Amino acid sequence: MKAKQIMTQNVATIRGSATVAEAVKLMRLKELRALIVEPRHSGDAYGIVTETDIVGKVVAYGKDPETMHVYEVMSKPCIVVNPDLDVEYVARLFANTGVWRAPVIQGELLGIISVTDIITKGDFVEKPKLKFVQKELHKAISNARSVAANYGADSKRAEEAWDLVDELEAEAGYYGAPKPEKKARQLFSEGREYVTVG
16 A cells, blocks of 8 residues: 555645644644644745644643744654655654654645554555565566576576565565575575465
């Protein structure tokens, strides 16, 4: 699944110069947890102001939301997501950065994606990434064998095909597949079959 398939298209934007009180009113009105802060000009970055920003930087310190501005509490530039990015990479990006939501941008603002979108709309339960990678690995091994048989085991095409197999083996390991004693390329050169568990 891609980010664009699960993102929320109902996105509200606000200016950085708006007050925090205006941001809160807009969040309440639209029932949103974050607002995207509009760039000031074409070369400027997008920003984001979240409920956590407001609670942690305004409410917690008893500051006046009528006098504080969005630019004082927002994150800018904010992490953005490409609409064609696979959901598991969005999840990994969130996990690595501690971010819980990000705008989906490709030239223009298309939507926003959050951890809630991943949990409620993602297909990771029905289609775990490991099973997908293992299927791709089997196809890649079959293709590499075929290329080696047709063009020679030492041909550039065979090397490229086996390189893809190596990448997929590493990715499968990342997702929890048991590490094989020998790589598929090595087993092929020894004339043996590659077997995966799972």
